Structure formats: structure tokens, C-alpha cells
Amino acid sequence: MGKLIAKPSLREQVETSDRLMGIAHKYRFRYAELGRERISRFWEGGQRPRKIVISPALGLREFGANPVSGDLPGDAFTVTCREGMTLDSVGEAALFHALHNLGVRRLECHGRGADRTEARDSTLRAMDSFPVWGQIKKIARECGLGLGFKQGKKTVGVHSYYYYFHDDYFGEKWAVINEDNAHSIRKPAGGIVDSVPDALIIECSDARVMGKQIFEGIDIALVSNWGNVLSEVALDAIEALVKEGLPAVVILGHNRCDAIYAAIEGSTEERFEPLMRMLEANLAGSEMNSRSLAAVRNINSCVDMLSGDKKAKGAGSHRIRRVARMMEGRGTIAFSLYADLSSGIIMSFPVEPNWWKD
Ligand SMILES: [Zn+2]
DSSP states (O other): OOOOOOOOOOHHHHHHHHHHHHHHHHHHHHHHOOOHHHHHHHHHHHOOOOOEEEEESSSGGGTTTTTTOOOTTTTTTEEOOOOOSSOHHHHHHHHHHIIIIIIOOOEEEEESOHHHHHHOOHHHHHHSTTTTTHHHHHHHHHHHHHEEESSSSSSEEEEEEEEEEEEEETTTEEEEEEEEEEEEEEESSSOOSSSSSEHHHHHHHHHHHHHHTTTTSEEEEEETTTTTTOOOOOHHHHHHHHTTOOOOOEEEEESSSSHHHHTTOOOOOGEEEEEHHHHHHHTTSSTTHHHHHHHHHHHHHHHHHHHHHHHHHHTTHHHHHHHHHHHHHHTTTEEEEEEEEETTTEEOOOOOOOOOOE
């Protein structure tokens, strides 16, 4: 049994969502600081991330690690893996998209390791202790690429990987960091976080969407997957945190989403199949003549499912229904937000239809 947590009152729930939305709505000022050139490049040219970042949603919280610290919107295509450092089928689709369609050739992996021995003995042994490497190699091969420390035309370069572990000797929490193949040990920059986050954000892997920046100043946990869907990894995180008393789940969508476009265009790419099935269920019955409306429908379908709406498409999944019941029992709210990449305006619903842009 989990800890006994008092269910929040309706008033507390409203205050939680007001607070989160209030912060998100201010994001446009910081987004504008990126400059007109960068923003119009985002808007006109689509995402062109420099690197792929793979990390678990919760496993690094206790180290205070932020895998995208120092990155700007547009830099990092982020994929959240399972706590055990493997990708689910939606994560595999995301990685394939980044390597195959977006042509990203740099990769970074942040994970929690068992102890310092593996990391100290050998860089490669530490790397191999992340089961996700096997998946990355396989998907890279499917894209006609190798995996190595050097980045080349035909290679995915392992830019750096971060291996976090507890160090009993120092009685502290340390990270082993491998950067450009140099081996070093240092203390993580962040402070130790062991409280329940104020919200869990389910965002798109898209490099232009950065939940960490949108909710700056708030303690959030983050799941990034391609198309911001209720993937296995997303449901794992919701379940784990709701048990601890998580106040809110936010589904964060955006316009010009590659995943939504792939679903609308009926992509037949084999790697995308499990994701396409999810998106098609979420989008069923929506007007497909507007891609932005489809993106809005996608996030609202996820919220409907988490709110236990029996009419919601895809709500037939046994696991989603169980998670929805759990959220209701604990008083965890779910709502959607939508990022307009042309302005950095984060919208909540209902909004005026003329806000929607294609
Ligand atoms: Zn997207």
C-alpha cells in the first residue's frame, strides 16, 4: 500500500491548474528572446535538432539531473525511456524518426547505473549496462548507420553519456560523465530532489517543445514521446507518481507536429505502426482538414481518457482505464495545453478557433 495522502479538494485542484497555466502563459516572453530569426526558422523549416537525448522520467530526479540543461528550444530531440533504460515501441518510433527522417547524428544518453564499479572499470562496460544501447544499435542499423564514439556521415556519434550512481564512499550522489570519450567523475550540478513533483508533463519529443523551460521554476517530471501520447512509458510514470500524490498530469501538444502529420498522411513505416494506431484512435472523427485541429484533438483525447470518459476513443485499453480510476481515486487532475511554435503562446482550452494556425 502507498502512503496515505489526503485527496485534494476541488478548490485545491483549481489552484493547481491555475498556477501551472499561469506559469505556462508567461512562456511567450522568454520564447521571444530566442529572436525572430530562430523562431521563423522553427516555424517555416520544421525542427532540425542537433542531438537526440534519451533518459528516464524519474530515475534521475534524486540526482537533481536535468538532461537538457543548457539546451535551447530546437537543440535536443528528447526521448523518455523506461526506468529500466529500455525504449517502448513509441520511443523506438521516435528514435527511428530522428535518425532516419531528421538525419540527427549525435546522441546523448542519461541513465542511472547500479554502482561505480562498472563506470570506473570501463567506459564501454558502463555503456553496456544501459540495455537501451542494444535497441539504439539495432535501429541505427535499420537506418544504415553504425554506432560509435565518432560522429560521421554513416555513424551515430555517441556524443556523451551520463551514468549516475550512488557513491557510498563519499556518502554522496555522484555522476560519471563521459564527454567526447574522456572519462571523468563529478558531482551532479543539481540539488537532490526527493519530493513529489507539482506536475507530470507529457510532451512531444520535438526539439522545439521544451517542457522544462515552459514550466521553469516549477518542480516537474517530464515524459517526452513522439506525438505526446499515452505511451507505455507515459503510463508507467503517471502510475508511479499518482501513488505518491501527484497533483496534475498535463498533456502538452503543439502545432506543426511531425507525428500528427505522419498520422494524417497515413504513414506505412513499419517502425511507426504502434504509434500510428494510437494517434488514429485519438484523432478518430476529427476534421482532418486542419492539422492543428487534429493536434488539439489528440491532446484532448488523452485528457478524456485520463479523466475516465467512457466515450473517449482508445479508452478501451484496460491499462488506461485502470490509470484513470487511480487518478480519480487520488484526486489527480489532467488537462491539456497547446504550444504555438510561431509565438511561444501556450494555450489552454477552450480557445477561440482563430488561434489555430496551420
Ligand atoms: Zn510533435
